[in-house]
Amino acid sequence: xTSKACTHEKIVSNGAISELRRICAKILCHTQNLEYxxxxxxxxxxxxxxxxxxAVKHGNKQDPARDVIIEYxxxxxxxxxxxxxxxxxxxxxxxxxxxxxxxxxxTDGRGVLLIRSYMDSVEYNELGNSVRMTKFNSKPR
Amino acid sequence: xxxxxxxxSVYYAQNASVVxxxxxxxxxxxxxxxxxxxxxxxxxxxxxxxxxxxxxCFLSSAVLGLLIRISKRINENKGRLKxxxxxxxxxxxxxxxxxxEIFEIYPxxxxxxxxxx
Numbered sequence: 001x002t003s004k005a006c007t008h009e010k011i012v013s014n015g016a017i018s019e020l021r022r023i024c025a026k027i028l029c030h031t032q033n034l035e036y037x038x039x040x041x042x043x044x045x046x047x048x049x050x051x052x053x054x055a056v057k058h059g060n061k062q063d064p065a066r067d068v069i070i071e072y073x074x075x076x077x078x079x080x081x082x083x084x085x086x087x088x089x090x091x092x093x094x095x096x097x098x099x100x101x102x103x104x105x106x107t108d109g110r111g112v113l114l115i116r117s118y119m120d121s122v123e124y125n126e127l128g129n130s131v132r133m134t135k136f137n138s139k140p141r
Numbered sequence: 142x143x144x145x146x147x148x149x150s151v152y153y154a155q156n157a158s159v160v161x162x163x164x165x166x167x168x169x170x171x172x173x174x175x176x177x178x179x180x181x182x183x184x185x186x187x188x189x190x191x192x193x194x195x196x197x198c199f200l201s202s203a204v205l206g207l208l209i210r211i212s213k214r215i216n217e218n219k220g221r222l223k224x225x226x227x228x229x230x231x232x233x234x235x236x237x238x239x240x241x242e243i244f245e246i247y248p249x250x251x252x253x254x255x256x257x258x
Contacts (some may be wrong), residue, residue: 021168042199042230049168049201105213107206110238114202117237130216 001108010071015060015085020052023070028080034076037139043118044079047133051083057083059129078120082132089128143258148172148179148186157189157223159250159258166199173203180211188220188223191253195226221245 007030013019036044038082052068060066066086073080098109117120123135150161160180164172169200184190190211209223215222225247227235236239 002178017169039230045199046201053201053203104239104243105209107209108202110202110205113238114234 006076008072010069013035013068013070015064015066015068017052017056019021019029019058020068020070020071021049024048027029027070027074030074031079034074036079036135036137036139040135040138042084044081044135047119047135048081048083048114050115051081051131054131055083055085055087058090059087060089061140062083063065069072077137079135079137080132081134082130087129090127091128091131092124092131150189151183152182155254155257156182157191159191159193159254161193161195162197162235167197167198167204168199168201170203173207177207177210181214182221184211184214184218188215189222189257190215190219190220190251191210191223191225193225193226194228194231197231198228200231200234201240202234205234205238208240208244221257223247223256225250231249 011023013023024045026097027048031044032041033102052070054066056062060068060072062140068086069082069084071082071084092112095112096103098104098106098113103109113134117130119133121132123132124130146163148163150163152159160183162176167173167176180190192208212222223245225244226249232241232246235244235246243245245253245256
């Protein structure tokens with residue numbers, strides 16, 4: 001569903017990262033048309049990138065038989081994106097802080113931190129296989 | 142014949158290799174692997190490395206992991222790693238992850254090289 005003021009879509013993808021990035025590019029294109037700032041677009045792109053990589057690598061364990069579902073709702077006021085994998089889920093609160101101690105020297109584990117830092121609201125479902133991210137338009141209207 | 146896209150450009154100055162990253166966006170595992178394959182041989186032969194980010198406008202957290210691997214290898218060879226020309230948006234990623242406290246980051250190549258004298 002698309003109107004000048006809002007866009008809503010739910011896409012079930014085969015889980016290939018390249019396909020998911022194409023969906024991300026589409027979301028960014030719509031968001032750009034809604035006159036979000038370049039900083040907002042950067043934040044949204046980074047959060048989606050980290051979320052889809054997490055979904056494919058950690059959620060679906062890179063199983064090509066598992067899907068990744070992206071649902072998004074775009075308005076001039078805010079961008080809502082939900083990324084869902086078909087994995088067993090996890091507890092996001094159990095993740096070690098990648099900034100503390102020796103964790104800072106680890107080569108991975110920063111995706112959730114970046115998602116939470118760049119989006120205004122981040123919620124995981126109870127199972128932990130779905131993340132909803134919200135970014136409010138920072139440009140005054 | 143498939144065209145091979147160069148991931149980096151390299152020049153040698155004073156006692157360091159200066160590597161300029163060619164891609165605007167660095168996301169894909171393949172891209173990151175190609176970058177790693179391009180940079181690691183340089184570390185084996187030259188001890189100090191300056192990485193120039195002036196072309197980079199977007200990167201994912203996987204690139205940060207690559208930088209940590211590079212840093213570890215350079216440290217093993219008793220060398221030094223400097224990063225430079227990082228845009229404000231990319232620099233924010235380093236600040237949020239506190240990697241600005243781990244990596245030495247400079248505004249330009251000249252200032253990075255001065256610290257290697």
